[in-house]
Amino acid sequence: MKKEIQAITDMEVDFTQWYTDIVKKADLADYSTVKGCVILRPYGYAIWELIKAELDRRFKDTGHENVYMPMFIPESLLQKEKDHVEGFAPEVAWVTHGGATRLTEKLCVRPTSETLFCEHYASIIQSYRDLPKLYNQWCSVVRWEKTTRPFLRTTEFLWQEGHTAHATREEATEETIRMLNVYIDVCKNALSIPVISGQKTEKEKFAGAVDTYTIESLMKNGYALQSGTSHYFGDGFAKAFDITFTDENNKLQYVHQTSWGMSTRIIGALIMVHGDNSGLVLPPAVAPIQVVVVPIASHKEGVAEKAAELANRLKSVARVKIDDSDKKPGWKFSEYEMKGVPIRLEIGPRDIEENTVVLARRDNGEKITVPMDALEAKVTELLEDISKNLYESAQKNLAEKTYTARDLDEYAEIAASKNGFIKAMWCGDEACEISLKEKFATTSRCMPFCGEKIGDTCVCCKKPAQKLVYWGKAY
């Protein structure tokens, strides 16, 4: 099908421009005059609503409750945990005036809400009977970024932040991993995105965390994207905020805490993991429109009626839109391809005669003719197959773009010629991380849970290796 209107830059020509074109032409987001902030347009926001529903259901199934904390953090509160304030203070927005009055204490707009949750926990937790506290919050946060790109890095972004408090270290670490697994599950089963999961290095971990766990996805250009993180805090925040409880033996103890978050950034991953040169390609679970019905020669008798009837029937199994506007079918084809709609249903006079419809798949371009009777069953089957196929394609891309470097020469050669994950052993020394970043613009993405041993020495300094690390260029 000829592209009639919506032509975008090919990803092979200019990946960055391709990305920006999709954001704009699939009506996902628009720039605003507020520096670094974007507008989530209806189609982009609808995708976020679906992602949100997938996450929220799983949070509730694992016993979490939603709350809402203030968006402001007084300066003195932000400063209570030393590592945390050092990490965030340089990039927060400060409110200094309310109306015409200068505030006695300035307030930052939350960059993340650990400090607010801690203060609340200190006030509501007294006994072991009050534990665990499993809270989550849906909100926007602000981080004053110098360079921004829609979804990937914006001054304000939407996310969820889970914050939990537990009686023991064991329960808290279990929770940290449980929520990382929720993210892996959503990525795999709702977003068709395979990820590498594991631990962040000391250098890359969250400000104030003991351990940070991460899921990393790989874009079609071989860049990594941190797609969700889960942090174990130990009792560091508890000590800073004096969050104690009386245990079963009537002894005062500090709680152990976690936090975990996923943001609208994941929409950037959706674009760059599945998209192609015709635009967005959406996995069915988060596609606002799963099937678009396009009548062909709709002025012919019975076509418009039949199209409406089929669209109506399909509503029981899918999110359906009928486009009965007077635009040309070719224009409509391009538009819904740009928007990544998983299935297009074409229905014209000949189809009606033969009691069939044509279903076109967005993921692989296949067109099949289906008897009208079998429509619901076939659409259900196709949607499942599309999810699976997208996952497998992404998995293939990830596997193909994962390289192994045994020494610095190999590392240098890969980094110079290819983008992707580079698996290499590491001694554990931050100096080597910094060196690999300075030389090759690659950062440590994660230390996978079951890291194979692919050598005995650090890829950088040749001292004894401690860990396998996935390295890569990243957004």
Place this chain on the structure above:
Amino acid sequence: MKKEIQAITDMEVDFTQWYTDIVKKADLADYSTVKGCVILRPYGYAIWELIKAELDRRFKDTGHENVYMPMFIPESLLQKEKDHVEGFAPEVAWVTHGGATRLTEKLCVRPTSETLFCEHYASIIQSYRDLPKLYNQWCSVVRWEKTTRPFLRTTEFLWQEGHTAHATREEATEETIRMLNVYIDVCKNALSIPVISGQKTEKEKFAGAVDTYTIESLMKNGYALQSGTSHYFGDGFAKAFDITFTDENNKLQYVHQTSWGMSTRIIGALIMVHGDNSGLVLPPAVAPIQVVVVPIASHKEGVAEKAAELANRLKSVARVKIDDSDKKPGWKFSEYEMKGVPIRLEIGPRDIEENTVVLARRDNGEKITVPMDALEAKVTELLEDISKNLYESAQKNLAEKTYTARDLDEYAEIAASKNGFIKAMWCGDEACEISLKEKFATTSRCMPFCGEKIGDTCVCCKKPAQKLVYWGKAY
């Protein structure tokens, strides 16, 4: 049932304290150290999620789409519409620094988002084919309030704000009324809250609006609460922001706009319209727990199992919680009464023997014995009846507390001895509004659509009357 733990102040003794006690003891909200901001706790937030779902479904059914705009408004953008900035500038929070850097232009945290929507509309609307634009946004907004009370008035609050643009004045006014009717519908059918609806006076209308329509509910103490508003803007904002489109005759026209909002304030109405001296009373549609199952003598054989079985069965028709903790039944009864759970199901050894359960209604205290076989049907019926009964009781309170004043003496007598709506004729002069406010602390709440004529002269100045107005003390 004796109150074992949760005693609160009686509303007849101190209505304000009664309200605060419920907010606190039903775990709806908690104070934070951030001045004027509250924490929405899990139970309070769950109520908001249900209200949100009721509204959102109706917004989508009427063709609206959700978007997300930045939370910051540059000073110059806020200033574009003169009346609007005059209304809001005195009460906004100003961001002046990002990290350590002073901003070249200060940003306010949105008190409402007309200006952002207008700027976006100016950029995306070109032709009559782009109209109408029917957008809504769920977010929090900030207004720097001097005195605050949970839900009723807080510096930051959650709400939705609809913003629409239309080709004609007629379509825009239709939209304004349509969305007011959506609010009336949600209040009546989801919240069991009757409202008086109509127009605001010039003095009370929204900053920048041509007309503001309102729904006003009446609390048990006779105070009015503005519960939702819908504004018709004409083309005032369109001219200030240059939002034009080419019409079907290829002529450039300004759009006509509306906006409408409902906030977490409505939770304050829920408390004060339905609550009693045992705590919150929730209408079933927005009750996070609709049925609480309390096993009696649960150590006895078969009780815990039967309670779990019944709770499980009920999940098909209601949001159910089983409380199998080791607290005493009486303590549990008080706790769920405090939380306003519509139905309590009691199940003990004798019930099991007789194959019955006891259902206790929160709204009127009735207890009925029901055969286990009929459980789902009876619960469904009761939930409906509770909604209806709550609405009727609230309607009765509203009717009883609505008074009529034909002259200033009558008005003065009512205002001095009673709280409630005072229906009285008005000349249309703001001086009379100010006078009634200064003398009696009553403000004009609304001019109902079909205002009867109860006299020929203004209740205040005796000049010829223009309109019937509902006056009252208000939150």
